[in-house]
Amino acid sequence: MSNVTSSCALTASSPFTDRGSSSILHVVQMSRLFPDSKTFVDMKVSGGSPNAVQAEFDNLLGRHSPKVPPREEVMQFVHRHFTLESQMEEHEPEVRGHHA
Numbered sequence: 001m002s003n004v005t006s007s008c009a010l011t012a013s014s015p016f017t018d019r020g021s022s023s024i025l026h027v028v029q030m031s032r033l034f035p036d037s038k039t040f041v042d043m044k045v046s047g048g049s050p051n052a053v054q055a056e057f058d059n060l061l062g063r064h065s066p067k068v069p070p071r072e073e074v075m076q077f078v079h080r081h082f083t084l085e086s087q088m089e090e091h092e093p094e095v096r097g098h099h100a
Helices: 024-031 050-064 071-081
Strands: none
Touching: 024 050, 024 071, 050 071
C-alpha cells in the first residue's frame, strides 16, 4: 500500500460525503471531534488512498452497526488518515529595491 499523501478534498462530490448518514463526513461531524464544522472539511487525506481510507471506515462502521462508532474510535481513525497540514505551498515573496 502506498503512503502517498492524497489531496482529495471533502467536496460535495467527494467519495467521503456521498453516502448520507454513513459518510465519513457525517459521522465525524456528528461525533463533534472539533470545535467547529469547518475543521474536518479543511483536512486532507494523509494515510493511504481514498479507497483504502473508505474501506477502513466501512470496517469501522460494520464493527459497530447499527450504532455509530464511539467518539474515541472516530478520533483515532481521523488522526490516522487525515491531516490539517497546510495545503498551500510556502512562498517567500521576492524582495525588490525600496523606492522613496
